[in-house]
Amino acid sequence: MITWFRALTQTWFAKILFLLLVASFAIWGIEDTVRNFGRETAVVSMEGGDIEVPEAQMAARRELQRIQSQLGTGFEAEEPLRRAIAMQAVEQLIAERAQRAEAARLNLATPDEAVQAYVFSIPNFQTAGQFDRLILDQWLRQNDMTEAQFLRLVRDDLQRIQLSGAVRAGAPAPDLLARALVRYEQERRVAQVVELPLLDAPEPEPPTEAQLARYHENNPERFSTPALREATVAVLTAETLADQIEVSEADIAAAYEARRSQFETPERRDLQQALLQTEAAARQIAEAWRANPDFAAIQQQVEAAGGAALALGNVPRADLPIEALAQAAFAAPEGGVTDPVQSPFGWHVMRVAGITPATTSTLAEVSDRLRQDLALERAGDLAFERANRLEDALAGGATLEAAAREYGLTVTRVTLDAEGRDAEGLPVVLPVPVAARAEAIRAIFAAEQGRAPRLQELREAEGFMGIELHAVRPPALRPLAEVEADVRLAWINDQKRRAQEEKAAALLAAVRGGQTLEAAAAAAGLTSARMGPFGRQPEAGAPGLTVPRELLPVLFNIRVNEPTMVPTAAGFAVAQLLEVVSADPAADPTALENAKRSAQQQMADDLNAAYVAALRARAEPRISPTLLQQVVP
Template sequence: MLTFFRNFFKTKIGLAIALAFLGLIGFAFASMDVSNTGAFGGVAGGDRVAVVGDERIGTAELTQAVNDALAQARQENPEATMQTLLADGGLDRILDDLINRYALIAWGEANGLRVGTNLVNSEIRQIPAARGPSGEFDTDAYNAFLRTNSLTDSQVRQQIRTSLFFQQSIFPAIYGTQIPDSIARTYARSFKERRSGSVATLPASLFVPEGNPTSEQLNTFYSEYRARFVRPERRTFRYATFDSSALGDSIQPSDAEIAAYYRDNSENYAARETRSFTQLIVPTREGANAIAERVRGGESFAQAAASAGLRTTQIDGQERSDLVSAASDAVADAYFAAREGQVTAPARSSLGWHIARVTSVDAQAAQGLAQVRDAIVATLSETKRQRGIAELAVDIEDRLVDGASLASVVEELGLELQTSPAITASGQVYGGPGQAPEVLAPVLDFAFQIEEGEPEIGALPDQQTFLIYEAADIAPSAVAPLAEIRDEVIAEWRQVRGDEAAEAAANRILKRVESGQSLANAVAAEEAAIRAPQQVNYSREELARLGGTRVPAPIALLFGMAEGTVKKLEGTGDQGWFVVDLEDIVLEELEENDPLIAQARTQVGQSWGNEYAEQMLAAMRAELGVERNADAIEAVRSQLLGITN
């Protein structure tokens, strides 16, 4: 309910604690673990982007951390690019995460904290996905977990190691953080706050310039806003599918195989008899005989049982061996000696004395090979089909690994080689409507990780069909040439200039309001046909009741302003601006035992714990000393963005 209190577990440190509670791969910035080797962009792998105490963070490590972050971003947005990731300080944030991890471990070790191999192994054994069918740690399950999450064993160990240092150093200082009742009441009372005012909306579309930009203006704009015109990576794939039809006649069993199967499974084709019974179990032989006599005298089996205070049960489709297992040899002999409709002689088992009426008898004669040949052929064919298609898939995979081309494999199998249009990682056809071919959808994520011309094989979801494919052409993410997107750039120029003009209008309106005019009159003074301001009146409780609905940005700003002030707010995507005028704040009384107080105490306490953690990390960094190499950082940025000197 307290949606205006900072959500602790959405922060980097808070997320780390949540993961630490789970005992699995804690601390958010620990996911940046990478190797320390490599060279790129004219900067030797030995160069360092930062030094934390005596520990150095290499350029290769930062590069890998950024690539890992991009892969993670693409899980949420398949069309995320390096340009969008690094925009607005993305590289600095990733480096900060690395520095925090190094500082946490270095400070812990310097102050006597230890995380040994046995402790890390113990944590790995607790990963649910690393457990086998028995519930115990299983190496195969662990390796499958690594493959599924694109992790290496060393990365998982480093992440767990970082999490354990976090649990020993920072977590004890912040766990169970509490705040004074007076502060909890103050925060809780803020929910009783009601604010009223008005909001003016200035759409950028009202201010777009007339006509098109000059060539010079367009070129300047294109250079300044290049990141807006980045084309996503797109790939063209060649592929073919195959199933058991590729095996031809090899799955047909021979006469010798059919005869051997019949011989090995002869018990299935021997004569057999199954019976169904209405059964009664009686404690004594005398009682069983008495009931049997009454049934033979004409009384129904159910009536005879009921008169003795007992109840019959029905058992169906029993072979003699079934009765031997469930009761005894004597019972089986008695039940199979009687004819259909007769009452059996009493026979004893460990449960008591059994008597029954034989309700049906199904006698099946022995089946010769000729009678069951078709069924055996179907069974053997399916077995050979499953084994054959699996062996063929493994054989093709081995050949591809050994260097065989996709075209040669397709030709040998007589398959149809198809080529997809250029598609993006989201599965969209690039530059037009439509989706990637349906058969490629299950492998698309992995298909965007392979190198060009390196064929792969995979099973489709039906597990009956296999796909062999390769990236025939890869067009990397890059800024589109101006000549190819001129109309798009012009449209963007008009939108941005309109947004800038809307901001200028917002500034003029602010000045008029600050000089004493009402917001309505200040808006009316503009030449553009701006709609009159909208009156708004909300309490925090009303906004909290919106649940998962996002609070409009101008209303959120309204609750962050001082009474009697006016502020401007930029809309999203260059769509325009808002001017927000807060006219009045009313604070209602809070009941003594209002449940908001307890909620505030819990959630604000968590937020305080988050701040403690951030302060402690900052103190660790200050104590160890952190130095950054600006030139090396810039070289990494240029290499990642493909910028050459």
């Protein structure tokens, strides 16, 4: 038998079978590679390294988090904005790759010592002026980033600084440009101004009924109802179900024991600290401090000894990152001074200026709060369960109102505009928490008429809302009888505006005909004023502050003696430029230096942007539109 097997292994059939087995095991071992063979996996293919989807997704999520932190928790990015954020994150990665490739081409190197020094110098990672590793670790967790990824980013940033520094260094601002900027910014002007506010216009003759009717018809947008939507709204939140939850005293007691740490306030101590470089100097300070508790005097002695002293404030033990310091500070009595304690930063001497004892709230004190918290927690679970059952009922053909009433949702029928007001302009009551009102109104105006109602999550209220849209009412012109008072007031204001506009136009025509504005105004019985000199953006209290803001840009774009006329918030204004007061750059060296620095900064920014764009073009990035959709956060 063995001889037969040996003979069989020498045949072509056995050799082919053996090769197939080897190939199958090899493919099984590199399954992902084989499965993705021939498939596109990089959202960007470019010189300097492809950008894979996970890396781009992480960058997009970080960018979205950054924007949300700036705009607040109430900010909700819509789909178009999320796509723009994804594209921005990808473009940033492309720029980083292109600059990294250029740094490699130029053989730029960033030693580990430089990376470490840069990280240690970041203020956000420091405590009392010293690098704090705990803060860095917390920051890495918050940003979903490993230490290796962070150090790679720092190294890339330092290399980009080297590249951009070389480019930006070639952007000196010529003195001619700086002087021109100073002359532009400090130029001042003088003008004759006539203001024609609507309040000074004469009262027109009362309108006839025909005039009112015609004005009403010709201005429908001013006297129409807003676009309204009529919908049934059903809301299910933990708050609405909390009253239905029974919480026993035993449950409250158990929750108190489980959450006891929440009701305990740790002891806090008002600490003052002196930090010195030698033990001998620290012991001298400790003895002096015990003899004289005056912190100001101790600060002077510490600084004379080459150290530093500062008040740490009222802190709990957990805020002291070094255990030896915490142990010494919280073992000393009130008013006591610790013996010197050594740390990597030097020798510490601490004084306990005051003690705030630890406190513990009793079960009786927090019973009501615990009862409410437990009810809300259980109501949240109940809300989720009822939401699932209501979804099943809606899928079975039930109406939103009937299903909502069966499962205990708050139901109401509303008619409102996009601002949450009814046809009379009064706020409509919605059965949602105040924080979720804007979200609910947006959802109502995003609903489609005729579509089956579905529950959707209320992000601002931790609940659910169902919407059934019944009607969409376009704007409709209100009957004249309902808005006659508004129409009459608007007609009178328009007549006053027209009268003041005619006066302003007559003044403008007179000045263009050869008169001065002062003379033309006097002839028309109007008051004019010489204003200025004023700048392009006059500061509070400066001459020319009374120049209407609508006039300023126009007055800095016309010639001397040229008139102009502009509508203002109050009515109309007519002006004639009388004088241009030029600035002397040599008379203000500080302004000249600031202008030169600003111009140089702008030129350096432009040069660097052009350089980065050139590197991007040379890297020839190819973005996959299909995979880019997966990057949208």
